[in-house]
Amino acid sequence: MTNIKKVSELAGVSTATVSRTLKSPGLVTEKTRDKVMKAVKEAGYRPNWLATSVKTGKSNSIVVLVPNLVNPFFMRIIEGIEQAAQERGYSVLLGDTQGKSQRENEYASMVLTNRADGLIQLDHSFPFSDNDAELAETIPMVSVCERIANRKYPFIELDNYAASRALAHHLISYGHSRFGIIAGQIESQIYRDRLAGIKSVLHEEGIAFDDSMLVGGSYRIETGVEGARQLAGREQPPTAVICFNDDIAIGALHEFKRLGLTVPGDISVTGFDNVRVSAYMDPPLTTIDQPAYEMGRRAFEVLLQMISRQPLNRTREILPFTLVERQSSGPAKS
Amino acid sequence: MTNIKKVSELAGVSTATVSRTLKSPGLVTEKTRDKVMKAVKEAGYRPNWLATSVKTGKSNSIVVLVPNLVNPFFMRIIEGIEQAAQERGYSVLLGDTQGKSQRENEYASMVLTNRADGLIQLDHSFPFSDNDAELAETIPMVSVCERIANRKYPFIELDNYAASRALAHHLISYGHSRFGIIAGQIESQIYRDRLAGIKSVLHEEGIAFDDSMLVGGSYRIETGVEGARQLAGREQPPTAVICFNDDIAIGALHEFKRLGLTVPGDISVTGFDNVRVSAYMDPPLTTIDQPAYEMGRRAFEVLLQMISRQPLNRTREILPFTLVERQSSGPAKS
């Protein structure tokens, strides 16, 4: 281990001078700077980041909690977080929770032990254990996409209510009146907002919605397959199905076609997220584009403000969506 | 900041006893243990991880370098890494390099500054800057999927040669003899191995391969679209196209269909990786399944051995593939 002492001896200066040369070169003479830099090179010295951090009390790391890594939508958000973090000299500790609270607890506790300075949660749950809950009151935490249940942490999310309203209007304008919904995770604000948005439009338009047309319960492709099978099996199948993410829509699309239905001829299918492959489905998916990358960036910016103890000008950011109309939605079968 | 000193005063013992109680409870009387634990609770004390690490000289973190986050195949590998790491008490610093060497350099240097104990590289490049190169000689590093160019680091990869041979045999058995290839990243061992595998079979079977039938150059969907357009535009289009990952295959599939060709009727298309959506394409994709999760796990295990300075029994692991036959490949058009 080549440490600052060795370098100072090699350069014939004090350790403080070495430290200064590296952190604030302006404070030392050019002559000593050269001496020190030469010694640094010669010794192959790199400052021990752990020691620096223990002094300053800051880890310059954040934890990102994500329910799973295989959802490209999450990854796009993390890409934004990571990019923003890197620009500000922070690094990202990845916490794949698999939705398990025990894993959430373990990762969340890293903020309590100075291993990380803050936390971004992509799920809707409060990630700390009951034991840690009170300690966690004041720690910097932000949620993105979701909002943390029953807690007052800042969040960045899509205008899910408006987005699902737009989707409903889009489909109604095509003449649809029998709707099916394949939802994702049920216990979440997203679920409530999207459902409320759809229902509000249907209500305004005087269209009835039968709750048995609401199926699903997770954001997986298989949920789409299963949901499609259930909906198609009804005596009066829907003519339009709103899926709560693109994976579900991909599964549903596949299953409807397998059952001999045409999309959008017999049935329209829409998604959420606009993941890359959705444009290459057959037919290409009508979906809601979320500015995932930007949401990730914003989440980090807000978190950084909390870490720096700067006041937040606003505690919630609702980002705009874009309805991407492709060929999986079309006129209702007459 | 509530530190060990405060707890020791609260419990009426020395800081050493507090430390022992937490790390090796066996060395302490039950009575004092109770006292200490009570004080810990009361003070809401959590050991400062930074301080612990600076003492032990170990960060219990590793850096994972990944060219991009949106490729579900990479994410599956990282899932494996993360899982294995978490089981051993390690955490994962995510380094999204976007293929840029500057970013690789920055992340790689974390291992030199004690911010991380080791490094897993998912790309093929040597991630250290020229400056850091000699310091990096002895650091624990492993590559997975790829192997690091011109360096002797351990790697975990697929038997790409055999896999592409299997693919070639599969297609030849369907009567194909005009092949197209849409490759991914060119400067890589994967490229060389897969290409060599295919060519070896064609050679054995006495089938000529025209190098103009080799297109592509990156692992993106758009590469598949573009490659398909090029291949379909030839006077003698191929009847079978081997794509070097599923994203490329998805793009190619889409484009061939858009051009009015049927798959596999007019043209067979195959991929690599077996990402989840590939089974839900229309038609479902014939592809090579890679044990991505397991590869990630193995990569971490090997890295941990290097970190622990244990001798490696082997320096390379070639994992087996599975040819997943679906409906995107079929008999050659006669």
Added chain:
DNA sequence: CTGTTAGCGCATTCAT
């Protein structure tokens, strides 16, 4: 501008 000194929070000798 540079050196001396004193910690950061913790773990680990070495005594007792």
Added chain:
DNA sequence: ATGAATGCGCTAACAG
């Protein structure tokens, strides 16, 4: 079994 003392590697306050 416990406490006192030392040091991990570095930075910052204070002198000079």
